Amino acid sequence: MMIEFDEAVLDQLIEELSLTEDIAISEIPDIELYMEQLTTFMESKLESQVNGTPEKVLTKTMINNYTKAGIVMPPVNKKYTKRHIILLILIYNLKNILSIKDIKSLFGPVLNNIATPDDDLITLEEIYTTFLDVKNVELACFRQGLAEKANMIKAKTEASDNAGKKTAELFLIVIMLVAQADAHKKLAEKIIEKYF
Template sequence: MEFTEKEIDLFIESLSFNKNLMLSDIPILDLYMDQVITLFENKLNHLKRNEDDKILTKTMINNYTKSKILMPPNKKKYTKDHIILLILIYNLKQSLSINDIGYLLKPIIKNLNEDSLDKIEIDKLYESFLKLKELEANNINKDLQEKVSLIKEHTQNLDAHNKDLSQMLITVLTLINEANMKKRLAEKIIDEFFMNL
C-alpha cells in the first residue's frame, strides 16, 4: 500500500468521525436496558473495530452502576440522563480507567441526583461536547496531512524498498504518541481538579 494523502483521506473517511448519537436520537420516553443497548448498537455501530465487538452490554451497564459511574435505573428504566452518561462513559473508557471516569462523573451524578435550582444541564453539556467533537473531526484530516508531509520529509533517506512500510509505522507511532500525551494531560487534570471534588 502506498503512503499517500489520498490513502489517509480514505482511512479517515471510513471511520465516520462525524457520525454521533445525537440528542434528537434519544427517545423522550425512558427505556428498558435492552432498548438502550439496541439504540447504541444502531447509532454507534460504525465505531466497532470488528463486527463481533459490542458497543454496550447488560454486563457493562450493571458494572457501571456498581462502580457508581452511572445512577441506578428508575424502575428498570433508563432516562435521557442515563443515556447521555452512557455515551460519555463509552467515549471516556477508550482511554481512561473506570476509577478516573468515576472521579470525572462523580460531581455530575451527585448534581443530577439532587433537587436544586443550579442543576447541571447534562444535555447542554453533551451538545457542547458534540460540537467540539465535530470540529476535531473536521480538523483531523488537515492535521494528519501535515503529519504525513513531515513524516515524508524526515524519511527521505530511507531505503526506497521499505519506505511505505516505514512511513506507515512512523505514522502509527506518531498518532499513538499524540494520544498518549493527551491522555496524560487528561489524567493530570483529573488528578489536580476532579480528585478533590
C-alpha cells in the same frame, strides 16, 4: 508488498474510523426504555464505532457495573431515561481513554448527586452537545495536523528510494499517532488527578 499511501488514503482511513457518526441529541429517545430496548438502541447507533471487533457496544453487565460504581443512576421501575442514555453514550466514548475510576472522578463535581439533575453544574444535555461540538472541531484540526505531520514524515524519508520507503512512512505515522495519543491521555489523567 507495495503500499500506496498519500493524503487521499489518509482521509479515507480517517473516514473509516466513523468519528463523525455520532448520535445527535434529537435522536436520543425522550421516552423510558427497558434494558433490552436500551442495549438495542445503543448497539444500533454505535455499532459503526467498534471497527469490526466482536465486542458489544453496551451490555446489561456493563450498565449494572456502571450503576454499582455510581457513575450511572439506577433505573426507575427498571426503565432508563434520556438522561441515562446521554450518560451511557458519554461513558462509552470516555472509557476508551479513561478508567471508570477517572470517569467517576471527572463527573463527580459536575453532576454532584448522579440521581438528580437539580444540582448539576452543567446539564447532561449541555455536556453532550458541547462534547459533540468539540469533537467535530477536533476532527477538523486532527485532519489538518495529520496531513502536515505526514508531509513532514515524507520529507524525512525522501532520501530513501528503497522498496520499503512507504512501509517506513506508515511506521513513522503510527509511532507519531501513538505518541500523540499518549500525550493527550496523560494530560487528561493529570487534570483529573490534580483538579477532580
